[in-house]
Amino acid sequence: MTRSSKIFRYVGKRLLQGVPIIIAIVVINFFLLNLAEGDAVDVLAGEAGSATPEYMEQLRKRFGLDQPLPVQLMVYLKNVLSLDLGYSFRHEMPVNALIFDRFAATGLLMTSTIILAVGFGILLGLLAAMRLNTWKDNIITVFALITYATPLFWVGLMMIVVFSLNLGWFPTSGMTNVAAFYEGWDYVVDVSRHLVLPTITLSLFYLALYTRMMRASMLEQYGQDYVVTARAKGLTERRITYVHVLRNALLPVVTMAGVQVGALIGGSVIVESVFAWPGLGMLAFESLFARDLNLLLGIFLLSSMLVVAVNLIVDIIYCFLDPRIEVN
Amino acid sequence: MTQKLLSINDLSILLPIGADRQYAVQDIGVELHAGETVCVVGESGSGKSLTARAVMGLLPAPHVRVDRGEIIFGDEDITKVSYERLRGLRGSEISMIFQEPMTALNPVMTIGDQIDEIFRYHVSMSAKERAKKALSLLVDVNLPDPAKIIDAYPHELSGGQRQRSMIAMALALGPKILIADEPTTALDVTTQAQILQLIKDMQKRLDTGVLFITHDFGVVADIADRVVVMQDGKIVETGTTKQVLQTPSHPYTKSLIAAIPRLKPRKARSRAAEVVLKTEGVCKSFGGGNSFFGLGRANREVKAVQNVQIELRRGETLGVVGESGSGKSTLARCVIRLIDSDEGKLQLGDVDITKLSRNELRPHRKRVQMVFQDPFASLNPRIRVGDIISQGPILQGVDQEDASKRTYELLDIVGLDRRSFERFPHEFSGGQRQRIGIARALSLKPDILVADEPVSALDVSIQAQILELLDDIRAQMDLSMLFITHDLRVAAQVCDYVAVMQSGKIVEMGPTAELFANPKDAYTQSLLAAIPGKDWHFSEFKT
Numbered sequence: 001m002t003r004s005s006k007i008f009r010y011v012g013k014r015l016l017q018g019v020p021i022i023i024a025i026v027v028i029n030f031f032l033l034n035l036a037e038g039d040a041v042d043v044l045a046g047e048a049g050s051a052t053p054e055y056m057e058q059l060r061k062r063f064g065l066d067q068p069l070p071v072q073l074m075v076y077l078k079n080v081l082s083l084d085l086g087y088s089f090r091h092e093m094p095v096n097a098l099i100f101d102r103f104a105a106t107g108l109l110m111t112s113t114i115i116l117a118v119g120f121g122i123l124l125g126l127l128a129a130m131r132l133n134t135w136k137d138n139i140i141t142v143f144a145l146i147t148y149a150t151p152l153f154w155v156g157l158m159m160i161v162v163f164s165l166n167l168g169w170f171p172t173s174g175m176t177n178v179a180a181f182y183e184g185w186d187y188v189v190d191v192s193r194h195l196v197l198p199t200i201t202l203s204l205f206y207l208a209l210y211t212r213m214m215r216a217s218m219l220e221q222y223g224q225d226y227v228v229t230a231r232a233k234g235l236t237e238r239r240i241t242y243v244h245v246l247r248n249a250l251l252p253v254v255t256m257a258g259v260q261v262g263a264l265i266g267g268s269v270i271v272e273s274v275f276a277w278p279g280l281g282m283l284a285f286e287s288l289f290a291r292d293l294n295l296l297l298g299i300f301l302l303s304s305m306l307v308v309a310v311n312l313i314v315d316i317i318y319c320f321l322d323p324r325i326e327v328n
Numbered sequence: 329m330t331q332k333l334l335s336i337n338d339l340s341i342l343l344p345i346g347a348d349r350q351y352a353v354q355d356i357g358v359e360l361h362a363g364e365t366v367c368v369v370g371e372s373g374s375g376k377s378l379t380a381r382a383v384m385g386l387l388p389a390p391h392v393r394v395d396r397g398e399i400i401f402g403d404e405d406i407t408k409v410s411y412e413r414l415r416g417l418r419g420s421e422i423s424m425i426f427q428e429p430m431t432a433l434n435p436v437m438t439i440g441d442q443i444d445e446i447f448r449y450h451v452s453m454s455a456k457e458r459a460k461k462a463l464s465l466l467v468d469v470n471l472p473d474p475a476k477i478i479d480a481y482p483h484e485l486s487g488g489q490r491q492r493s494m495i496a497m498a499l500a501l502g503p504k505i506l507i508a509d510e511p512t513t514a515l516d517v518t519t520q521a522q523i524l525q526l527i528k529d530m531q532k533r534l535d536t537g538v539l540f541i542t543h544d545f546g547v548v549a550d551i552a553d554r555v556v557v558m559q560d561g562k563i564v565e566t567g568t569t570k571q572v573l574q575t576p577s578h579p580y581t582k583s584l585i586a587a588i589p590r591l592k593p594r595k596a597r598s599r600a601a602e603v604v605l606k607t608e609g610v611c612k613s614f615g616g617g618n619s620f621f622g623l624g625r626a627n628r629e630v631k632a633v634q635n636v637q638i639e640l641r642r643g644e645t646l647g648v649v650g651e652s653g654s655g656k657s658t659l660a661r662c663v664i665r666l667i668d669s670d671e672g673k674l675q676l677g678d679v680d681i682t683k684l685s686r687n688e689l690r691p692h693r694k695r696v697q698m699v700f701q702d703p704f705a706s707l708n709p710r711i712r713v714g715d716i717i718s719q720g721p722i723l724q725g726v727d728q729e730d731a732s733k734r735t736y737e738l739l740d741i742v743g744l745d746r747r748s749f750e751r752f753p754h755e756f757s758g759g760q761r762q763r764i765g766i767a768r769a770l771s772l773k774p775d776i777l778v779a780d781e782p783v784s785a786l787d788v789s790i791q792a793q794i795l796e797l798l799d800d801i802r803a804q805m806d807l808s809m810l811f812i813t814h815d816l817r818v819a820a821q822v823c824d825y826v827a828v829m830q831s832g833k834i835v836e837m838g839p840t841a842e843l844f845a846n847p848k849d850a851y852t853q854s855l856l857a858a859i860p861g862k863d864w865h866f867s868e869f870k871t
Contacts, residue, residue, distance in 0.1 A: 225431040232384055233446050233497065234419035247436050322436055323481040 007319060011312065018308040025304040026080060026297070030073050033293050039065055043291045044089065063089065080301065086294035090287060095298040099280065103302060105175055106279035108191075109271070110264055112199045117206035118257050122250070124207075125214020129249075130241060132219070140211060148208035152267060156201040156274035163197060170197050173276035198275040202267055206260065210253055217249040224248070251322055258314030262307045333504050333537040334360040334383065339397035339407075341378055341387065341561075352378045352392060353561045358539075360505065363531065365538040367548045367569075369584075370558035371787040376541045379558075380507045382407070383539065384424055385414045401505070420450045423498035427510040429490035433482040439466075439493045440478035446500045465496040469526060487652075488519035495526060502534050509541045516651035517814065521858035524551055543787065545588050546817070546861030549573060557581045573866060585866050587792035589817035591859065593840040596824040597644065603675075604775050604808045605640040605663065605696070610672035612655075612662050632658040633669070634832040638810075640776065645802065645809040647823030647840070649816060649855070655832040656812045660778050663810065664696045665689060677775065694724050694772035701781035703761035707753040713764055714749035720772045731771075738767040741804075742797060759790035763797065770801065777802070780812045795822055816859050820844060828852045 041059045045051035051059075060066045064075065079086060085095035128140040147155075164172040171177065175194050182190045221227070222245060230240045269281035276282075280299055287295040319325050341353040353375040360366050368376045381387050383399055385406055399406040401422065406414070426432040434442060443462040447453055453461070459478075466474035469492040482490055491511060498506060508527065512520040528551065531538055540551060548555055548569065555572040557565040557580070565578040576582050612633040632655040640646050648656045662669040665681060674682045676692055684692070697720075700706035707716060717738055718731040726734070736746050742763040753761055762782060769777055779798065783791040799822060802809055813819050819826055820840060827837040828851065836849040847853045856862070 225426060225428060226434040228386060229424075229426065229432045229494075230434070230445075231386055232418055232424040233449070234415045234417070235445055235449050236415065239445070239449070244434050244437070248434070324435060324483045 007316065010319075011316065014312050014315070018305075018312075021308060022301070022304055023077070026077065026301055027073065029297055029300045030076060031069075033296060034069060036291075039291050039293070041065060043289075076297070085298040085301065088287070088292055088295040090290040090292040090295065095295050098295065099283070099298050099302055102278060102280045102283050105277060106265070106268060106272070106281060108195065109198055109202065109268060109277060109279060110261070112195060113203040113206070113264065114257065114261070116199055117203040118210055118253070120203075121207050121210025122214050122253060124211040125216075125253075126218060126241075126246065126249075128211065128215045129218030129222070137215075141215070144208040144211040146208075147204045148212070150204070152201065152205060152270050153274055155204055156197075156271055159197045159201055160274070170194070175278050194277075198271050198277050201274070202264070202271045205267070206257075206264070209260075210257065213253050213256060214249065217252050218245060221245045221249045247321065251318070254314060254317060254321065258311055261310040262303070265303050265306070330361045330363055332359060332361050333401065334358075334539070335400045336379070336383070337398050337400065339379070339382065339399060340395045341375070341382060342393055342395040344391040349561065351395070351561050353382070355397070356558070356561075356563045358556055358563075358566075360537040360539055362504070362537050363535045364553045365528075365531065365540055365551055366554045366556060367540045367542055367552035368556045368558060369542055369545065369548055371543060371584075371789065373560070374558040375561040376558050377509055380424070380509050380539060380541050383505070383507060384418055384422060385409075386418075386424075416450070419446050419498075419503070420501040421503050422505045422507065423501075423503040424507040424509065425491070425494045425498050425511045428514045429487060429494050430482060430514075432494060433490060435482055438479050438481055439485070443478075443493075443497050443500060446497060450501055461500070462496075465500055466493070468499075468530070469493070469496045471496070486519075487515050488522060491515060491519075491523050492526065495523075495530065499530055499534065499536070503536065505537045505539065506531070507539045507541070510543070511540075512547065513542070513544070517816070517860075518651065518854055518858040520547075520860065524860070527551070544860060545573070545585060545788070545866065546859065546864075549861030549864035549866075557584070573864065584788060587789045588866055589792070589795070589815075589821040590866070591817055591820055591844070591862060593820040593844040594822075594824070595841055596839040599644065600642040602642040603639055604642050604677055605638070605810070606673075606675040607636060607638050607663060608673040608675075610636045610659070610662055610669045610674070612658055612667065612669045631832050633662060636672070636832075636834055638663075638827060638834070638837075640808045640810060642775070642808055643802070643806050644824045645811050645822055647811045647813060647819040647826040648829055649813055649819050649826060650829035651814060651855075653831070654829040656814075656829050657780055659829070660698070660780050660810060660812050664698060664778055666698075691724075694720070695774055696776045696778060697769035697772055697774040699762070699765050699769050699777060699779040699782045702785055703758050703765055704785075706765055707761060707768075709753055711752075712749070713751050713753065713756075716753070716764065717768050717771045720768065724772065734771060735767075738770055741770070741801065742767045757790075758786055759794060762786065762790075762794050766794075766797065766801070770805070773805075774807070776808045776810065778810045778812070781814065782811075783818060784813065784815065791818075798822065816844075816855060828855065 041056050041063065044059065045056050057066070064072065067075070076086070083096070085099070088095050088098055091098055124140050124144070128137045131137050160172050163169050171194050175191060176182070176187070177190055227240060227244060230244050265281065268279060269285055271277065272279045272281040273285060280302070284296060284299045287299070336356060336358040338355050338357060339353060340351050340355055343350060343352045356379065358366065358368070358379070368379060370376045378387065378392065382394060383406065387393060394407045397407070401417070404413070406417070433439075440459070440462055443465060444458050447458040447461065463474055463478055466477055471477050471489060471492050477485065477489065477493070485493065506527075511527070512523050515523060524547065527538065530536065542548060552569045555567060555569050556563055557572065557578065559580045565572060565576060565581045572581060573585065576585060610633055611631070614630045614632055636659055638646065648659060650656045658667070661667045663674065665674065672682070673680065676695060679692060681689060681692055714732065714735055717735045721731040721734060722728060735749065739746050739748055744760060744763055744767070748756070748764070753764065756764065782798070783794050786794060795818065798809070801807065811819070811823055823840050825838065826840045826843050827834045828843070828849065829835070830851045836843065836847065836852045843852065844856065847856055
């Protein structure tokens with residue numbers, strides 16, 4: 001069997017394996033969320049301020065919340081399998097429409113963050129390792145150390161203070177300029193301008209992490225025997241660094257990046273709140289307080305699917321980077 | 329006299345401040361002529377590898393550097409030439425091959441690409457020509473199916489194939505000098521013989537001067553024209569192979585040669601009647617699990633041990649010899665139930681331990697103890713030596729005071745200072761640690777000692793001491809020993825009986841002397857034929 005057909009088989013197998021994992025996640029989440037006191041009716045009644053117990057009973061019946069938990073779970077699972085994630089009482093919209101709308105925003109933020117963090121992390125780490133113990137290395141190391149240790153929300157606030165309020169280079173919050181109704185190219189530019197500060201804020205921590213990892217990984221690889229062989233063959237240092245060492249040094253960084261995509265969704269809650277970015281993180285945060293369990297479950301489901309998918313992608317990238325990994 | 333290729337004159341290499349000596353290599357002089365093989369021999373830490381690196385200008389700068397002296401190649405001094413010139417020499421005029429071909433090759437690059445680089449950086453040729461040349465090189469080094477190997481990654485080849493690829497790479501541009509740094513140490517004995525032959529053949533064809541670094545006098549006897557013996561960074565003796573091996577003048581050389589295990593198998597002692605260990609039909613496989621949901625193919629199954637029968641009587645030593653992957657270590661682990669065998673019966677003395685549960689097995693554990701190969705990895709670095717040795721008896725119910733007393737006695741027996749009790753393993757050398765490992769195994773007063781390659785990580789002089797110690801202990805305590813080794817010389821010296829293993833099966837078993845004198849199985853014959861220096865009778869010296 002050729003390598004590419006092997007990879008196809010592997011992808012198919014992994015996708016199939018993902019199904020039971022995601023169902024298990026749905027079930028566990030369902031019970032976890034139901035462990036919390038109170039439901040959507042309590043919140044609605046509390047906000048209305050004058051709901052009678054009879055009215056609350058009626059509401060529960062309408063939402064199906066009076067049924068025993070296992071029945072509710074079965075109903076929910078059945079709906080999920082038919083791609084219906086239910087109805088958000090809070091937003092009075094189907095969950096599907098709500099989260100797919102918000103997912104685009106989060107997806108954009110995450111993608112740009114990963115590209116920035118991994119790309120620059122690798123670049124800076126490479127540079128630091130090549131200029132070991134010089135001023136360049138020192139500056140990069142200190143920069144990585146500081147950003148690594150700074151809390152996300154504080155970076156976000158400082159970004160707004162410096163670049164939005166004082167310098168006025170970027171907008172303070174949101175994803176678009178609501179009043180402008182841009183279309184076409186103008187819209188793209190507008191969104192990009194809004195994207196800059198949240199992306200930098202979210203990526204700084206990971207940037208620092210990957211820089212440090214890449215530097216350590218490069219230094220480790222420089223000490224390997226095959227580097228001595230390459231020197232003994234009379235190759236230039238340039239060739240040794242960029243062809244021999246770099247590819248080997250990338251492996252642990254790619255692994256780490258894959259693992260952290262899940263964590264990135266968590267991190268985006270804070271950043272989306274600070275920058276009022278209309279994404280999933282903010283939505284999850286709101287729905288948690290509104291006891292909007294349908295919506296919350298939908299978000300969790302989407303995130304878990306995302307993590308499964310990203311892990312698969314990373315594993316495939318790994319196959320191409322490292323021929324020692326066998327796909328089967 | 330043939331053309332002189334290389335002369336190292338009064339070379340001294342400085343070690344970083346704080347190292348255990350000031351110079352890695354001090355005032356050495358070595359000459360190498362075309363078509364000649366010069367072996368640099370010494371134990372670990374003698375400076376032989378750094379000498380080789382220095383010739384390539386590959387010292388780990390800036391910490392280790394040439395302090396004085398010169399390395400003359402042609403009419404240039406390699407210690408003084410520019411970086412660009414040095415780069416030009418490397419790979420084209422002077423090449424190098426290394427000990428461990430797995431780590432010496434880039435794991436994520438094909439063999440073809442790694443050979444191709446040499447051409448790209450030294451000569452101008454079209455891609456097509458380069459590919460053709462690379463292929464013919466692989467043919468030259470007798471690789472099977474070179475068209476496939478050119479696109480293979482290092483991990484897809486066997487150890488011998490990898491080393492052949494390394495040699496192809498090193499000889500790509502027909503260098504004047506080949507530096508071989510222990511190129512066969514990591515290989516099995518039959519592969520080693522083939523690689524040595526290949527180096528000799530290629531040398532003859534290209535008239536290369538070979539600077540061969542090794543610790544193994546057997547290899548020296550097989551390949552060297554002249555020998556340089558190094559100790560602690562100094563050359564103690566130089567001469568032709570015959571001179572050095574037969575009439576060595578320096579006491580250090582004499583002691584090294586005296587420490588080589590002789591290929592004179594010992595006579596089997598009269599057999600005791602008591603059987604201490606018996607196995608019947610032991611089998612063990614790895615892998616072969618089914619895949620998830622029945623998708624994909626089942627994993628590859630490796631039959632590590634197949635249907636093995638052995639019998640060990642009181643007081644005797646049974647050697648299990650074989651090449652890497654033959655299943656000898658798996659067998660040892662099965663026998664003492666560190667891993668459970670799939671099938672078969674294990675009889676320890678009069679107890680059948682095959683089916684005993686962990687708890688039932690515990691009282692019998694002390695009867696079999698193990699000595700491991702790697703004295704560095706097998707001792708817990710955070711536990712004091714005294715505790716390492718006394719832990720076993722205490723777990724078996726001996727009280728603290730008696731256990732400590734016994735530990736001090738054991739330290740005496742294995743020849744360590746009593747003060748070692750309070751020290752940590754890292755404070756000891758490899759040989760001393762192996763002594764600690766032996767003391768630990770003896771602390772439970774076992775009937776059987778399973779020694780898994782106990783001397784293969786040690787220098788030859790230390791190896792001789794440890795073998796002697798094991799033999800003394802065996803006689804003193806009337807121990808039986810299961811001795812796992814890949815080294816037939818060692819097996820000849822210590823074993824009463826030998827079992828030869830190949831891919832999980834015992835192909836031949838018998839009294840050592842008989843088996844060495846008259847091997848019946850073809851595989852045993854090939855193993856014996858491949859022992860380096862087997863035709864050489866090293867002279868006996870009193871040390």
